[in-house]
Amino acid sequence: MFGFFGIILKKNLMMKIISMDVMSTGVIAYYVLIASRDGFFTPIIGNAADNGTYADPVPQAVILTAIVIGFSVQALMLVGVIKLARDNPTLETDEIEKNNTP
Numbered sequence: 001m002f003g004f005f006g007i008i009l010k011k012n013l014m015m016k017i018i019s020m021d022v023m024s025t026g027v028i029a030y031y032v033l034i035a036s037r038d039g040f041f042t043p044i045i046g047n048a049a050d051n052g053t054y055a056d057p058v059p060q061a062v063i064l065t066a067i068v069i070g071f072s073v074q075a076l077m078l079v080g081v082i083k084l085a086r087d088n089p090t091l092e093t094d095e096i097e098k099n100n101t102p
Helices: 002-009 015-037 056-088 094-098
Strands: none
Touching: 002 015, 015 056
């Protein structure tokens, strides 16, 4: 929730990017919390008992993919902010909108 409100309420572009990162980290942590249950064994050969219940590896793969995609989106947003910073003396969204209105 902190990340969501940071994206909406903050006017600085860097703070918006950091808020988006906080929000995605919170979602990933929530999925990891849900996926970690007692009684499940890691699906590695030779690690579990004969009748052991294995954890599903698909959510782990999805979370790893989400981390990589989140990192690439964050890098792309930072490149956009760098390009905006070259043209504008500030990173405040209100000032950028004032400077670029015809």
